Amino acid sequence: MYDRQFITALVAVCIKCGDGFDIFPPKSEIVYRLEADVTLVPDLHSQSNYVWTMIGWLHVQRYDPKNLAVKIALDDYHFPDQSNVTALLEPFRVALANDSSVLSVLFKENEPIWSGNIKRAMASLLQVYGDSPGAYVVDEQGIFGSCPTEYFVVNKSNVFEISKTYDMGGCNIYPGAIYLTRSNIPLNICTPDKQNQAITSRIANYKLRKVEPYRYILLEMDGTMRTNVRTFESYYPQFLYTKIQLKYETHNSIDGPDQVFNVVQGMSLLFSPMLFVSPDEEATGGRSPKSKSSLVKKTADLLNTLADNLESVDSKLKEPYDETVSEIIRLMGTMDLETLKLLFESIDLGTSYRQETARNILLEIIPRTGTSPTILLTRDLIINQQVNPATAVQLLISLPFYMSEPSYEVVKECEVFLSFGTDRPDIKHAAVLSYATMIYNTFIAGKMTADNFEKYVKIYFDMFLNSFEYEQQMLYLEALGNLQLENVAEYLDPIIKADYPQNTDIRFLAMWATMPTAHLRPNQVYETYWPIFHSTSSPLQLRVAAFTMLLVSNPTPGRLLGLYSVIKNENDPHMINFYRTTVLSISETTYPCYQHLKQLLAYMTRQLPKTPPSKYWVTGNYLFDYRDRKFHIGSMLQALLIGSHRTDLPMMAYIKFDTEALGRFTGQLGLYIKARGLTDAVIHRLTKLNSSYLKLDRLSNILKSMKMPTSNPTPLHFEFIVQFEGKAVLSYHLNQTTFHNLTDGDLINRINFLLRDSHINMQIVRRPFMIKYALPTLIGTPADILIENTVLATIRGNTTQQMMMDKVARSNQVDLRYSSYAVVKIRSYNPIEDIEYSTIREQGFLVYIPINNEIVWDIASKSISYAFYRPDGLTSGISLKSRTRNIPTDSLVLRDRLEPKEEEIAGFGYTFEDLGIQFMARAHEDYTKDNVMFMLETDVLDNAKVLSGAPFSLVNHVLRVINLIQLNTIHIGRDKHLTLLVSNKQKTRLQGTFKWDEENYSKQPNVPENEVFRVNLILAHTIPKPEGEGSRDEVKVLHKWELTSQYTDYKSNNAAKFFFSLTRQEWNSSNWKLCLMADYEPLVFLKRPFSLIGHVAFNETRVPKRCPEVPRITFNISYHLPKYVEDVYNIMDTGDENCPKEILRLTPPPFSGNCSATTFAPLTTVSGLDASFKFEQLPSWIVDLLHRLDHLASAVVPRRVQTLNITDHLDVNVKTARWSSDTDITINGGTIWIPTRYNYNAKLYHPRKSSINYGFTSK
DSSP, rough: OOHHHHHHHEEEESSOSSBBBSOOTTTEEEEEEEEEEEEEETTTSSSSOEEEEEEEEEEEEEEEEEEEEEEEETTTOSSOOOOGGHHHSEEEEEEEOSSSSSEEEEEBTOHHHHHHHHHHHHHHHHOOOOOSSSEEEEEEEEEEEEEEEEEEEEEEEEEEEEEEEEEEGGGGGSGGGOOOEESOOOOOOTTTTTOOOOEEEEEEEEEEEEEEEEEEEEEEEEEEEEEEETTTSSOOOEEEEEEEEEEEEEEEOOOSSOOOOOOSSBOSSOBBOOOOOTTTSTTTSSOOOOOOOOOOHHHHHHHHHHHHHTOEEEEHHHSSSHHHHHHHHHHHTTTTTTHHHHHHHHHSSSSHHHHHHHHHHHHHHHHHHOOOHHHHHEEEEEEHHHHHHHHHHHHHHGGGGGSSSSHHHHHHHHHGHHHHOOTTTTHHHHHHHHHHHHHHHHTTTSSSOHHHHHHHHHHHHHHHHHSSSSSHHHHHHHHHHHOOSSSHHHHHHHHHSSSSSSHHHHHHHHHHHGGGGGGOOOHHHHHHHHHHHHHHSSSSHHHHHHHHHHHHSSOEEEEEEEHHHHHHTOOOHHHHHHHHHHHHHHHOOOOOGGHHHHHHHHHGGOOOOOOGGGGGGGGGEEEEEEEEEETTEEEEEEEEEEEEETTEEEEEEEEEEEEEEETTEEEEEEEEEESSSOOOOOOOHHHHHHHHOOOOOHHHHHHHHOOOOOOOOOOOEEEEEEETTEEEEEEEEEEHHHHHHHHHSSSHHHHHHHHSSSEEEEEEEEEEEEEEEEETTTTTTEEEEEEEEEEEEEEEEEEEEEEEEEEEEEEEEEEEEEEEEEEEEEEEEETTTTEEEEEEEEEEEEEEEEEEEEEEEETTEEEEEEEEOOOOTTTEEEEEEEEEEEESTTSSSSOSSSSGGGEEEEEEEEETTTTTEEEEEEEEHHHHHHHHHHHOHHHHHHHHHHHHSSSSSSSHHHHHHHHHHHHHHOOOOOSSEEEEEEEEEEEEEEEEEEEEEEOTTTTTTSSSSEEEEEEEEEEEEEOOOOOTTOOOSSSSEEEEEEEEEEEETTTTOOOEEEEEEEEEEEEOOOOEEEEEEEEEEBTTTBOOOOHHHEEEEEEEEEEETTOOOOEEEEEEEEOOOOOTTHHHHHOOOOTTTSSSSSGGGGSSSOOSSSOGGGGGGHHBBBOOEEEEEEEEEEOOHHHHHHHHHHHHHHSSSSSSOOOOOOOTTEEEEEETTTTSSSSEEETTTEEEEEEEEEEETTTTTTTOOOOOOSSSSOO
């Protein structure tokens, strides 16, 4: 009964009327005042909203029941010059359906896109469904497609008030009002509840007056649409707001055909649908098309300007915003292939430094533009060898990840990528992998048929089968992995099962290539991989891969229990550790793509096998990740390792690092390394280089005479693969032969040749992320939302190297610069005035580091001379700023100031006179606090359980710091302002010498010293000699620091003497000097305590070579063993001939498992420390510090003490009792008791030599 009443009520409310309101009387013309505006709102708190308007009249003629003749007229006062918009003023015809809804429109011939879209928008407003009061939902046709629309109709004395609420997310052609979405970063399909970056809402209100039964006249209409843009999941949103109003003015009758607008002659042959037409091919939709020459000139000018800006940095540190790269990408995105070739030819001319820089930047930008013409241009540049091989590889690597217009035609045009021969091996590898990714992207975009995709899969598989070299087989397997669909796995399953004779490495790579499709084919995965995993005779790497495949294949709980049952009876500690680390890593992971596994593996943590010995860490699956639930960002680092049974060292490593933001993966990097015999190969090559010094033949004969067992070196097998977004982009393989060819010849001279004189001019352009939403406004004009980050890094300069007999001199003049530009931009094109309006929230980050130095290594004299210099007027450092601005700038528009006032900036400066530089730090006081507090309001879940074994550890702190760094890179705050700068007005130079020498007297019995070691360091700050000063020197030394040290150890008692002095000299001033002299004697068991006796003196002096007498600090420090040690030692009897007490006389004692150090701990643990300091004529600032120390110590001494007289002397005694865990600290007679003790074992903690094995040597 209840259900029946509910259905009846629902039908009564949700009426879909078969008729619509007939809102235009027949044979009549109605004139409406038209007022529309588009508003760009930077944020809620800004008053600099940008508004552009369209004001005029809309003439509507109902000349027959099925058609309207409509004409737009602009207001002459607001638009005095209308000569360029005549197309908009031409009348057009609107076809009506039986229910008076709008069906289509008919334009004049050659109607441009821009005016046609405005007319479509106007026509879509001239319809109202229904014919009576009530509430109902209909699908209304318009420029966004068919959109569900909620109607609510109220009759107020024959005036009908109608409100429309549109469900823009439900539009079936342009959902969310967005007709184009482009991005160079993949969606995170593992996060179903991600927030949309752009949300659109739309409402409209109509007033109708009833003129006769079932006939009405439209009196008024106002509509609004707002698109809300979430800026990087943080801070205030931005808005695009459109409003339109139609108000009734006049009503005239049409008495004859001559009064009807001409919508018959000169019209198009076909009606046009109501749907908005994308103006992508020409951004203005035909309103103001740019010629090829103008596009080329503007882009070339921007490239040259960007190259010029790299010459100076001062202005950029003040305003680190540089959208030039973004603008160049935008312009190149509008060019066809012919125009792009003209651009490249104009930039490719000339060899100057500026032209070389511009060309480098252009080559970096071409593959990152992503349009079909830029892809074809990249193809032509590589095929025609217009770029060098290294540049060609870089172009190919980037190419498939920026495809904005996937199409089968482009894939077909690029088939030449499969035809590179062995004469260009690096290009061939990159082209084969890149082309496979292009095929995959085109197929999943729906631009390629399944038959064509299958054709390319078969081509790659045939290439694999027809390859006999391992390197080629590895290449085509990675390419098949890039295709990443189920039918690829069907081709590779026989390889994995070893139905064909293939080695273990190929089978492993084939498994890895099919892993992305494992969750789509769980049954086939079980059939293929369970026998491999279950067989203990299978190689470890295949068992690990099989286990991983079974785990990621969407397993059932039963299959997981089956995996556990195998591991429970497993004897291989490598396999056990891999299982343990996998379960621990995933059971608490925050990584979205592992959440389905997390729910299953969380139960398995209670039944983990026993932990194997720590040396088996080399085989494991280590996962560290975090996720910020407030800002929806996260990162994941996974290290999958496989070790060797023979050496228990890593053999294979797969490192994966993902970052996520904006509901997309902003970074996905994978590194795969497999190495066997690498250490053997490197050692063998190095011994060949140094065979005359190493005398290996003698060593070999000695080892043979000792009948030592021999082992054959492991043949070299090295694989290296780089992946972006899960797709391989680089693939390299080395074997014994290729390694020998690579290192053959005079390797030292080849390395030296690379380090000799070189000119460096390197530019790196990156586009870490870009998301673009294009949408029409309510009045049919184009708009878009761009969220983008571009990076430009440059390394420019020169390095020179000279080699003389015993000297190596090197000079470097290199500038390092890193510029990052992040922006959220809303753009709206006004075709009436041919102006593009933008509101921009942008963040600039600039790092500039100049490196100017000269280094001379004098091998004969054992010294290094160095000089670091900065030219005059140089400023370097870091600048981070953000702001909101509008384009075009208009003084009539009230807008926020771009830069904060000087009084709002907090500054700190300090001059380092000895270095000749000034440090300056500046920050916005208010907004720095706001931005910092905003970023600290995080809600972070982190996972490092596999490493710590505890819920919280140091790794968790590191993950939280990484979260803050990631958040700051994507969070464009309000008026960020932070600069850390180093500057100098005049040229400054730091030069000096580092010198060392050693004298060994160990073979001279009459000399008490064993060895003397000296180190001297000089650092001088100089400036160019001012004109007029009479001196031969070219520079003037303003400040000079000189450090002298000598360490002497003696033969008899292992004692040592140390001397250290530090002298500072200043131009036209007295010298300052510090001297430290100390005698050291180590602790000798049962003979003497440790002692350190000496003094420190410092003061100004006019005799640089003489140490000052006062102020002076004299010190005497010693520690000792307990007094009872000798008595206990004399009566001690261990009763074990393998652990006699006499081993304590050796340093360090040869402790072992049968003779533990803890047995003798009471005899070797230090129990007392004595330290005495005497102060003479100390300066006042040190006396003040000692006074404060005196007050602090007096406050914590248990008894009431007025003062401890620490300013005169300081005597400290630390004592621990034998049978107590307490410590007594006595300071100048005042004792402090601490209920804990620190045990220092004089024997156990003695330094000792260690050895370590390193490298990949496993089989």
